[in-house]
Amino acid sequence: MGELYNHDGSFSPRADELKGTRIAMQGFMAPHLKVDSDFFILSNTPVETCPFCATEGEWIDSIVFVRMRTRQEMAAPGTLILVQGTLEIGPATDPTTGFVSKVRLTDAVFQRAGA
Structure with missing residues (x-):
């Protein structure tokens, strides 16, 4: 996730290059607000707070909003997962x-990493 940003928080040339393409990211599913949902937060480390309650200026650069293609059973906290989806960048x-x-990753699917 870090390669998507420059040191000043702006998007990197790599992010611009990948925008609109299908990519894979590995990370952890944040604890979910709703059990029956088609979205989740992917983080490079486990998180305990809701990052979407913040403003764009407070955005944490180690998370990605994931909108799934179809609902899947949520991963257990602390489980490393691999997510594939179309990369969208920008507020x-x-x-x-x-x-x-x-x-954001849209039209996404995930599985346990290494599965």
Whole structure:
């Protein structure tokens, strides 16, 4: 996830290059607000707070909003997962949840890493 940002928090040339393409990212699923949902937060480390309750300026650069292709059973906390989806970058507010994000994977699927 770090390769998507420059040191000043702006998007890197690599992020611009990957925008709109299908990519894979590895990380941890954040604890979920709703059990029956088609989205989650992917983080490079386990997180305990809701990053979408913050503003764009407070965005944590180690998380990605993931909108799944179809609902999947959530991964247990601390389980390393591999997510594949289409990369979207730039500030956006999710119309369903109202969450603000700077980086998203859409049409995504995931599995346990190494599976």
